[in-house]
Amino acid sequence: MTKIRKIVLTEDEMPKQWYNLAADIHCPPFMGPDGPVPPEGWEKVFPMNLVEQEYSTQRWIDIPDGIRELLTRWRPAPMHRAYALEEALGTPARIYYKNESLSPAGSHKPNTAVAQAWYNKEFGTKKLTTETGAGQWGSALSFACSLVGIEAKVFMVRISFDQKPFRKLMMQTWGGTCIASPSMETQAGRDILAKFPDTPGSLGIAISEAIEAAVSDPSGETKYSLGSVLNHVMLHQSIIGLEAKKQLEKVGEKTPDVIIGCAGGGSNFAGLAFPFVSDKMHGAEIDIIPVEPYSCPTLTQAPYVYDHGDTAKMTPLLAMHSLGHAFVPPPIHAGGLRYHGMAPLVSKAVQEGLMTPRAIHQLECYEAGLLFAKTEGIIPAPETTHAIAAAIQEAKKAKEEGKEKVILFNFSGHGLMDLVGYDKYLSGQLTDYNLPQSEIEKNLEVLKGYPQP
Amino acid sequence: MTKIRKIVLTEDEMPKQWYNLAADIHCPPFMGPDGPVPPEGWEKVFPMNLVEQEYSTQRWIDIPDGIRELLTRWRPAPMHRAYALEEALGTPARIYYKNESLSPAGSHKPNTAVAQAWYNKEFGTKKLTTETGAGQWGSALSFACSLVGIEAKVFMVRISFDQKPFRKLMMQTWGGTCIASPSMETQAGRDILAKFPDTPGSLGIAISEAIEAAVSDPSGETKYSLGSVLNHVMLHQSIIGLEAKKQLEKVGEKTPDVIIGCAGGGSNFAGLAFPFVSDKMHGAEIDIIPVEPYSCPTLTQAPYVYDHGDTAKMTPLLAMHSLGHAFVPPPIHAGGLRYHGMAPLVSKAVQEGLMTPRAIHQLECYEAGLLFAKTEGIIPAPETTHAIAAAIQEAKKAKEEGKEKVILFNFSGHGLMDLVGYDKYLSGQLTDYNLPQSEIEKNLEVLKGYPQP
16 A cells, blocks of 8 residues: 555654744734733733733744643644545545544644643643633633643533533533533623523623633632634644644655635634745745635635724734624534634734635535545534635646645544534535625724724 | 653554454354354355455454555554553553544444445445444444445434434434334334334344345345454454554553453454454463443353344354343443343453453443543543443552553543433432342343253
8 A cells, every 4th residue: 555644743753842923924912992912911811921922923932841741642633645535526636634633622722722721730820711602612621621630611602502512511521610601600791691681692791701700810810711813822723734744744745735724713724824824935835725604704805903802892902804893693503613803813914915815605615524524534523614615626726727736724623513514404404694795894883993903 | 751642653554464363262153043154144144255254264364455545544543651540540550542532433433344344345235234222333334335435224223313313413424324223114123113113122123124124135235234243343353452562562562461441242342452362372461351331241240152143033143141132231321332242252262261351330430431531631432431440440459569560451432422421420310230140040041942152
C-alpha cells in the first residue's frame, strides 16, 4: 500500500510554541467608554497571564509543558488525505483535512479550553464561568477544568438546555455544573425572568450571567472564560496549522493552494489558517477561505466596525466585521456559526485582503456532509459541513481547470451529538434562508454614533 | 517533556496479517441436527470467503490491501499511558490502554465491519442484513457498507429503536436502512406481531428476522453479518493486540503482567488478548482477564456447554459458556454485555486455564468510568467501564503488593451516545443486581438433552 491516508505525528513532533498573528497584523484597540481599554481593565474578568497573551504582539509564544501534557491526551491530531472523496468527485485536486474531531469533547474547542484552564489554575483561579449555546464550548471547558482540578460553571441558553439534554449530561459527567440561562443566580438573570418568565434565553443573556457570576465573586477566585473571538483563543488554536505544516511536509507537499475553515467566532478557521497567513504575507500564493452560513453573513455582507462582542453590551467594543450586536440569525442547525461578530484578527486579515470569505447555504452544506460521511466515513458537525462544502466547490473548480491543486481544510468536529439536523435534511424539513439587505441594514442601526476602527 | 502519553504508529507499521487463535486452541465443531456442520452448511448465510476464515486453523492470515485501506480511515489506533489515572490511584503500576473509541462509529466494531463488508463485496453480495440491540453494531456495519458501496439493512430491537433514536439516525446518515424489529417484512416478524402486537422485541427475534431476510432472497445476493462471537470476527479484531505489542515495544515495555477487556460476545476482549495468549502458551506470565457484568455472568457462573447463539435457535449449536439461550439479563446500561453466550474461542481458552474471568457490578463500573473521564478525559461507554473497573482493581492490588506491574486494557468505545446511564448513576437511580443461583439453574434447563462439547 503506497497511499498514505492518515499522517500522524509523535508527541515529540508536536509544536513547542504557538504562533501569534498579532505580531504581523495590527488590530485597533478594545474601546471602552473612556477610550482604549488597558490590560488592567480586564483583571476582574480574566487572569492576568491570559490578559498578557491577549495583548501580546510577540510572534512565537512557548507552550508550557503542563499544557503540552494536557494536549497530548489527544494531540497531535492526525491529518487525512481524502482519497475517497477525491475519487467520488473525480478531481485532480489532492484534498487533505486536519481531524480535530478526535478530542474527548469531539471538536477543536479543547485546544484553548485546556490552555485557559491551566493558566487560570496557575493564577489561582478556583472556578471558571462561561456561557454555551449549543453546548460544544461548555462541554470542552468542563472537560478541561476536570483535568486541572478547578470548578466549571456553564450558563446554557434555556432552549438548548431543554432541547439538547446530552450536552448538559456531558458537562455533568466531567463534573461541571450546567444551569439554564436566564437563571435566578444572577441579577441579570432575575431581571429578565421578572419581565419574561417564559423566555427561551439567548447567548447574549448567558454571557451577561457568566460575566456577572465571575466578577461578583468577592474572593476574586472566580474568572470568566470565552471560547472564541479573542486573540489568546486564536493563539491557542494555532497549533492546528502548525501541526498541519509538519504533516504536509511529511508527505512531500509544499504550501497548499487553498486553505479552508468554517467561521463562526473564527477560532477553528484561524487555528488552521493563521500559520499560513504569515507565508502568504511573504509571497506564497494561497487562497485562504473562511466559510460562513448564508444566513449569518458576517464577513461577506457586514461592515468592519466597532461593536460589542455580546448582545447585552457587557464587553468593550471590538474592531470587527459585525451584523450588529442585536442581530438574531435564522434558526440554522450550525449553532456554532450563528454569531453576529467575528474575531478581530480574522476581520482585520480580511480587511487587508489576506483572506477571501465565502458564504454557503445550509442545504448545500448538508449535502456535502453526507457525501463526506459516505466516502471518508466520519459524520461531520453541521458547522464543519460548511468547510467541506467549500472544499468540494474548490475541488470541482480544480477539475474544470484541470489543475492538481492542494486543498486543505479543517475538520473541526464530529456530528454525533447533532444527528437531528441530518434527520431533518434527509426528510426534507430543512430550508435555506435568504437574508434581505434591508434586515442587515436595520440591525446595523444600533451602531450609529459608535467610533470607527 | 519526557513522558509519552500517546503512542502512535504510522500506517506502514500497521500489522499486515491477522492472528488466528484457532491455530493454537481447538474448539469443538458447530453442531447441527445431523452432526457437525460443514462449511457448505453456511453458504446461504455468509459468503464463502468468510466461511473459509471461520473454519481456518492457519495461524497468520494476510490482511488484503483493500481492507488495510479501509482500516486506515482511523487505524492504527493510538495506545495511551494513563498517567493521570495512575496518579489519582497512587499506584506503582504502569497503566496503558488501547484507544478503540476513535473510529467514526466510536468503538472497535468497525474493525470487523469493514472486513466483512469488503469480503462480501468481493464475493458479489449486494446487501447485508444484521440485527442490533443498543445500536453499536448496526452503526458500524452501516458505516462499513457505505464505504464499500453495498446496502445495509439493520433490524433494531423495537424498544431500542424507540428509546435510542440517535443510533438509528447514525445508520441513516451513512445510508443504512434501520427498521424496528419485529417488523412486517419477515415471516418471523409477522408471526410475533400477530401474537404480541405490542412486544418490545428482543435480540433473538431481530437475529431471526435478519437471517430470514438474507436467506430468503432468491437472488442469493443478500447475506447476513454478525458482529461478535464467531471466529472470523475474533480474527479481524486481533489487529488491536498486534498493534498494542508494537506500541509497548516502542516505549520499552516487555510483555504486560495483566491484560483486560470487557466481554459480552467477546470480540473486543479477544482482539486485544488473543495475540498475547499465544505468548502465555509459550511460557509468558500474564493474567488475562475478561470482565463481565455481575448480572450476566457467562464466564464466571455458567457452564461450558453446547447452545444456540440466539434465542430463537436459528443458529447451529456452539460450544461455549452459556446461561441458556432463553436467558434475559437484568436491564443494566451496558447493553453490549447483555448476551447469554460467549465466543467459542474465548470460552475454550477459559476452559484451558489461559484466562481468569471476573464479574463486576455496574455501580462500581460507573464509578470507575467517572474517575477515568475526570482524569484521562474520555467518557467511556458503559461496556468499557467494566474493563476500567478491573484495571483499577489491579492497580490497587499492585499498590498493596508494592509491585510495578504493567496493566494493559482495551478502551473499546466512547460513551457519547450513552450519557443517560451516567445521568442515572449520578442521580442515584441505578442499582446492582444479584442473580440468584436458582435463576441461573432454571435457565439452563433448556439445554437438557443437548450434546456435550
